[in-house]
Amino acid sequence: MTSKRPPKILLCGTGDTKADELQYMASRIRAAGGDPVMLDVSVLGDPPYRPEYDKHAVAAAIGTTIEAIAQSGDENSAMELMARGASTLARNLNDSGEIDGFIAIGGTMGTDLALDIALALPIGVPKFIVSTIAFSHLIPPERVAPDLMMILWAGGLYGLNDTCKAVLSQASGAVVGAALASERPRKGLPTVAISSLGTTCLSYMKTLRPELEKRGYETVIFHTTGMGGRAMESLAAGKQFVAVLDFSLQEVANHLSDSVVSSGVDRLENAGRAAIPQIVAPGAIDMIDFPAWKPVPDTLAERPYHAHNRLLASVTSGGEARRAIARAIGAKLATATAPVAFILPAGGIQQWDRDGEPLHEPEALAAFTDEMRHAVSAPVELHEIQGHINDPEFASTALAIFDRWVAEGIIAPGLSQRQAS
Known part of the structure; x- marks a missing residue:
């Protein structure tokens, strides 16, 4: 007021x-x-x-x-x-x-x-x-x-x-x-949305947030456990962001698997409809969430299991299910009306899928990676890296694309960049 x-x-x-x-x-x-x-x-x-x-x-x-x-x-x-x-x-x-x-x-x-x-x-x-x-x-x-x-x-x-x-x-x-x-958001502030899970699972925002703030951007990070992704989609539909870094797509996989931990049928679509540039990655698409206080769904009972807490648990999807998820991601990105870049980390997409961790399934990851290469087509940019999504290579790749798009006028400049010019 x-x-x-x-x-x-x-x-x-x-x-x-x-x-x-x-x-x-x-x-x-x-x-x-x-x-x-x-x-x-x-x-x-x-x-x-x-x-x-x-x-x-x-x-x-x-x-x-x-x-x-x-x-x-x-x-x-x-x-x-x-x-x-x-x-x-x-x-x-x-x-x-x-x-x-x-x-x-x-x-x-x-x-x-x-x-x-x-x-x-x-x-x-x-x-x-x-x-x-x-x-x-x-x-x-x-x-x-x-x-x-x-x-x-x-x-x-x-x-x-x-x-x-x-x-x-x-x-x-x-x-x-x-x-x-109430303190309402400031108007005209260049804001970048980033999707993620907690830093134990996905840690790239530890690097990305300070780097984007140095460039003069407000960063808003959304927890992709259903309602977080929904909030991001709603704000994107209202054109509240100059760019969306959508690196945690677990809610897309959840929705396709009929999980209640869903952000709705239009997850990964609103930024594209609103002509907001997107840099996208498949963080945690291999995990299907369900309430930890309920039994594991029968169709997933034999899959590797991870209990996050007393509210939330996950099981992994198999290779064929991950191929279907890849195709769905590709179809959603193809509808975008602004530039999209997709970063594909061949080395892994969440902390617990590394070698030696309980959700390490290299064959299923390889099936997803293979299908994703075919699901992404021009004009969507495909950037494949050999490292893991939590490796420095991933964050540096995302920042390089971001900076190039700012230089090309695709992403609006941050406050510090406006002052410098």
């Missing part, structure tokens, strides 16, 4: 069915020092209060009427239209500086709509969803905004009680506090 006024919090829900909850949340937002701005997304009924933005305003935001939305087909089609209208309205309110945060409440219907609104708002705008399905696998990763906060609406669904008041009051206070404390 840049002004002294109380933070304006867009409070969204179906006022015809959740008036008590929404009015209670509004009172708690005021008590915390905020100013609630009511957004009603009811379709058939009307709330017993006058919202700042009613269902007619929501419909008008996409050039239609609430009557047309109600007659669109069924409850699903109606709520999809309301989601479009509410998202457009919320984005316009944010762009004009009229709101400082967003909070919504709902079951599956309200959550479905609120997820779209959260995606429409830029990173740094506090976003809270109070939901009966918070943290559920019903919510696909591609629907989750990069900085979305959720809380389970325990004891909710119909009417107020002490249990749900405890949740609603926390959420209402939290969104006000977040709006007061």
Whole structure:
């Protein structure tokens, strides 16, 4: 926030069915020092209060009427239209500086709509969803905004009680506090995304981050355990980066193997669609993740196993599965609308596949490497190195491509390079 006024919090829900909850949340937002701005997304009924933005305003935001939305087909089609209208309205309110945060409440219907609104708002705008399905696998990763906060609406669904008041009051206070404390990303800062796992598995960022910062770039590193890759994809779709160094593609392999540790079907595609230059490598594509607290999937029961902690475990895929992963990577890179370079480390792609380590499978790695050579074709650049992805050769190869692209004008210069020129 840049002004002294109380933070304006867009409070969204179906006022015809959740008036008590929404009015209670509004009172708690005021008590915390905020100013609630009511957004009603009811379709058939009307709330017993006058919202700042009613269902007619929501419909008008996409050039239609609430009557047309109600007659669109069924409850699903109606709520999809309301989601479009509410998202457009919320984005316009944010762009004009009229709101400082967003909070919504709902079951599956309200959550479905609120997820779209959260995606429409830029990173740094506090976003809270109070939901009966918070943290559920019903919510696909591609629907989750990069900085979305959720809380389970325990004891909710119909009417107020002490249990749900405890949740609603926390959420209402939290969104006000977040709006007061939020430090939004600086505009115009040349930002480079890097995907990785922890430094035990993939260590290249130890070299890359300081080198890129010397060149005047902000580096943002994403943990590719499902939601990290999703956050990177979402920001790339919004053209938030001058380049993407996508060196950990385990989420691509996970998705192809039906793992719940997925970033969605469009992983490795959004930077290319947004015409952002990409340097890509196949870090950890040989490991398929699953919850450590569940049995190893039957189809992978005989494969080498690695438990990372009590939450996350991995098994390796075989040679033929790795060939399929290579083909999928190649197909995704072929759709890019900006330059792409692919670095292929023939010596290994994660720490535990080195000679003597428990996941060392040279034949399966060779199958992947062979297939990858055929899967990458011009105009994608292929750079094969004999070393391992954690060797200095890999980081120096990536930096050499990066620097060449800066010199050629493919990647925007960093701040230090602008000052030097």
